[in-house]
Amino acid sequence: MKSLRWIPILLIPLIAIDAISTEEDSVKDQNQLLETELKIAQTRHIYFIFDLKDKKVYVKARGLVFRELEIKKIRFWGNASVAKAASLIKKSTWFSPKRGMIKPRTNNKDEEFSMETLELKDMPANYTLILEENLSISVRPKPTDMISSLWSIQYPAKWYLTRPVLTVWYALWRKPFTSIEIVLEKNDARTLYWSFLEGMKGIVFSPGSHP
Amino acid sequence: MKHKKHFFNTLFILVAIFLGVEIAGFYMASRNGSGDATQSLNGKARGERLDELKARRTVLRERLEGLAPQAVYIVIDTARNTLYVRNNKAVIRAAVASSGSGNVLMEPNGLRKWVFDTPRGEYMIESKRHHPVWIKPDWAFIEEGKAIPKNAEDRLEDGVLGDYALGFGNGYFIHGTLYTRLLGRNVTHGCVRLADDDLKAVYTAVDIGTKLYMY
Numbered sequence: 001m002k003s004l005r006w007i008p009i010l011l012i013p014l015i016a017i018d019a020i021s022t023e024e025d026s027v028k029d030q031n032q033l034l035e036t037e038l039k040i041a042q043t044r045h046i047y048f049i050f051d052l053k054d055k056k057v058y059v060k061a062r063g064l065v066f067r068e069l070e071i072k073k074i075r076f077w078g079n080a081s082v083a084k085a086a087s088l089i090k091k092s093t094w095f096s097p098k099r100g101m102i103k104p105r106t107n108n109k110d111e112e113f114s115m116e117t118l119e120l121k122d123m124p125a126n127y128t129l130i131l132e133e134n135l136s137i138s139v140r141p142k143p144t145d146m147i148s149s150l151w152s153i154q155y156p157a158k159w160y161l162t163r164p165v166l167t168v169w170y171a172l173w174r175k176p177f178t179s180i181e182i183v184l185e186k187n188d189a190r191t192l193y194w195s196f197l198e199g200m201k202g203i204v205f206s207p208g209s210h211p
Numbered sequence: 212m213k214h215k216k217h218f219f220n221t222l223f224i225l226v227a228i229f230l231g232v233e234i235a236g237f238y239m240a241s242r243n244g245s246g247d248a249t250q251s252l253n254g255k256a257r258g259e260r261l262d263e264l265k266a267r268r269t270v271l272r273e274r275l276e277g278l279a280p281q282a283v284y285i286v287i288d289t290a291r292n293t294l295y296v297r298n299n300k301a302v303i304r305a306a307v308a309s310s311g312s313g314n315v316l317m318e319p320n321g322l323r324k325w326v327f328d329t330p331r332g333e334y335m336i337e338s339k340r341h342h343p344v345w346i347k348p349d350w351a352f353i354e355e356g357k358a359i360p361k362n363a364e365d366r367l368e369d370g371v372l373g374d375y376a377l378g379f380g381n382g383y384f385i386h387g388t389l390y391t392r393l394l395g396r397n398v399t400h401g402c403v404r405l406a407d408d409d410l411k412a413v414y415t416a417v418d419i420g421t422k423l424y425m426y
Contacts, residue, residue, distance in 0.1 A: 063276060102354060
């Protein structure tokens with residue numbers, strides 16, 4: 001029985017080694033994100049960071065954070081990479097907002113107040129951001145009532161049915177495939193749609209995804 | 212009966228194929244990683260010790276922080292129609308603004324088209340004007356259903372831009388407004404409108420060369 005007393009003492013170095021290795025990985029990941037971000041932050045453009053570890057989306061420029069959106073839920077599928085930078089190719093949604101056409105006035109009346117404008121409330125909250133290299137980010141609004149909760153049941157079902165098939169499909173063509181699904185507050189989802197324009201860069205930070 | 216059996220056989224084969232593809236897909240997804248640029252970075256980092264990695268992190272953070280403006284700068288959130296004057300991470304002033312409507316105007320002959328968006332990205336304050344006079348562009352006349360004047364003096368309109376205007380290029384300004392009740396809404400032709408007191412505060416706080424970020 002006395003010999004059992006030595007077990008915790010023997011375990012201490014193992015625990016310490018594991019802790020150092022975990023910290024090492026974490027610092028490596030952070031360095032990788034910083035290296036990727038530095039390249040983008042040197043340009044005049046606004047960019048996004050999807051931080052899957054801290055569950056945040058950051059709107060940034062020159063390393064400064066302008067807005068921080070909280071991710072309520074994440075699903076990740078595909079080719080893992082710690083800090084992946086990709087440009088937005090297009091925003092895909094069933095009902096994309098339409099720009100209003102201004103009709104030149106025919107009299108001198110002030111008609112500005114009847115003008116239709118494109119505002120945050122007109123943006124969709126359910127859409128997919130299609131980025132380079134077959135990286136897609138599906139954005140869903142957080143269900144707020146019974147109907148939207150019931151409707152959201154389809155998402156995991158669709159996810160687990162279609163993702164494996166798409167993985168095989170892209171593997172056949174020797175192409176990478178990554179799919180992410182994030183749930184945001186409705187207004188945050190709309191803000192992301194508004195702010196993320198085609199051609200903009202986004203970084204997907206997925207720490208712990210060491211090849 | 213024969214047809215029914217044939218149908219079930221086909222269905223069974225299709226389900227089996229689908230399940231096979233699903234299992235293959237799950238298996239492939241479970242294998243972590245693929246060749247991309249991040250591997251080389253990891254490879255470089257693999258040989259480094261923890262203290263070296265931390266030192267590199269400090270250097271990278273400092274380099275990133277070095278990219279931020281070293282003086283006061285402006286941030287405009289066009290989605291929420293809010294303008295911030297910031298110094299480093301601190302907000303000196305937040306103001307309700309109006310930004311671009313996103314509407315489109317076509318010239319009646321169809322030759323020219325204007326999209327009234329507020330531009331996005333990094334800009335710079337290029338001019339500061341006290342008691343600015345608006346030089347009406349062609350689209351303003353077209354929108355009003357008027358003929359475009361040949362004489363440059365006929366384009367001048369006083370008192371519509373407020374007391375101050377800050378130009379940030381391509382005819383875009385941060386200026387005042389007569390339509391204060393529309394502040395907080397996307398109603399402009401791309402310029403950014405502010406209330407009089409906010410405009411004065413922003414005008415006083417910034418200089419020519421001040422950075423401006425719009426998203």
